[in-house]
Amino acid sequence: MGVIVNQGIKNSVSFYLGMAIGAINTILIYPNVFNNQPEHWGLLTIIVAYATVLSTFSTLGIPQTFIRFFPSVKQKGELFLFSLIVPLIGFLVLCISFFLFKEEFFLLLNAGPDLINNYLYIFILLFFISFYNILNSVSRSYLDSTTPIFLNEVFLKLYSLVILVIHGLKIIDFTTFLKLYILGFIIKFLFLFIIQFFKGNLLFSFSLKSLNFKEMIKYSSYVFVGGASVMLVTRLDMLMIGAMLDLKQLAYYTLAFYIGSAIKVPGKAIVSISMPLLSKAWENQDFKQINEIYKKSSINQFIIGGIIFLCIWINIDIIFNIIPEKFSGGRWVVFYIALAQIFNIASGVNGAIIVNSKYYRFELYTNVLLVVITLLTNYFLIPVFGINGAAMATAISVFLFNFIRLVIIKIKMGIQPFSIKTLYTFVILILTFKVIIYFPLSGNEYVDVVINILYVLIILIPIIYFLRLSEDINKIIKSFCSRYL
Secondary structure, three states: OHHHHHHHHHHHHHHHHHHHHHHHHHHHHHHHHOOOOHHHHHHHHHHHHHHHHHHHHHHOOHHHHHHHHOOOOOOHHHHHHHHHHHHHHHHHHHHHHHHHOHHHHHHHOOOOHHHHHOOHHHHHHHHHHHHHHHHHHHHHHOOOOHHHHHHHHHHHHHHHHHHHHHHHOOOOOHHHHHHHHHHHHHHHHHHHHHHHHHOOOOOOOOOOOOOOHHHHHHHHHHHHHHHHHHHHHHHHHHHHHHHHOOHHHHHHHHHHHHHHHHHHHHHHHHHHHHHHHHHHHHHOOOHHHHHHHHHHHHHHHHHHHHHHHHHHHOOHHHHHHHOOHHHHHHHHHHHHHHHHHHHHHHOOOHHHHHHOOOOOHHHHHHHHHHHHHHHHHHHHHHHHHOHHHHHHHHHHHHHHHHHHHHHHHHHHHOOOOOOHHHHHHHHHHHHHHHHHOOOOOOOOHHHHHHHHHHHHHHHHHHHHHHHOOOHHHHHHHHHHHHHHO
16 A cells, blocks of 8 residues: 555645646636636537547557556567557547548537537547557556646646636637647647656557457457446536537536536545556455455545535535626536545445456446436436536436445455444534534635635544544654644
């Protein structure tokens, strides 16, 4: 767990710094810059959503396959070549398919003129997101998850902040802003490529003779379908809002969804470094380490995610008073998404455990089922409840998704992530919320947000420390106190 804690802390710094920049962008700048034309924000969101979903189909499960087989493959150059050829073929197949049936796709997606006029940006993004994911897997396989996370979470959001301000000041029009926004993804890819090149991590061979194609293709096929399903589950709400409602409603949903999704930040930091370690643990049949990673990831994520949830929900009315009024209809979107993410991160690194195990095929079965459930719940709930219905559908999918994973791991491996400390944490979070709502505030909205956060931290941190709910969090608190206090 030393590597996980070390890089987890570094990754968390990047994630939380990125979250802070993203919060400034999403809560303060985007709503004001696009207040008169929220459909422009909706267009930006749906372009990224389509490119992200299609990148899963383009890479065909290769990023996860690279990490899974990296410890066992002796000729690394052959694995690199394989990981380059397959996504390139996937990208070309998608491009050809789209241009052959372009009109049919637009009709199926109920695409408006804004999307039709800017669809080429989807394919530019698709290419660079796909191959950035490959480079991300390369970096993580060498146990460096910090660099790609920093580029994705800090650099890209800081870059977006700068061009948003420039656009908000009317220095550039929306067309130029959109081009510069896409350019940010290209620059991010180039940075990671250059870093991996100079580290000597890119080793190519012109032979594929020693690779176990049967096992790798079998694994990547299952991971591809599972990964595509997960991506659809997480993005289907946005795609269906864009198709069933309009881009303005998508902009309103995007703001609320971002606030609720802030809770999953600690999970992203831990999963990113846990994947290669779990792959190695399965290679060595080290079930003790697998169980340890599973349990620690659960309680650590639940505590940190629970603190973030309290900080958000205790301030929810203040947040929606600060932003422009037309964006204020997403309060319950925040609640449903946040609640789902709490359960998601409290379930630990269940997905990473299954994907790296011999039971990886179960990812396929459960994920396909979840796509169907997500599609049906969105289809029936969005027309009735609007963007709240999309959030409900996402929450239902996330709960089912993680519950099924928990059951599979329990039945097949005999382990589960929860303990009595999980119950203690849940009770403490509830009681803290019940107490803080009666505490006095200053009356200034911006100051009150900070005061409420301080209330949460001042109450929870000592309780968590003295009850010893998490060894890793206690070590971090001790280290902080000894260094700064």
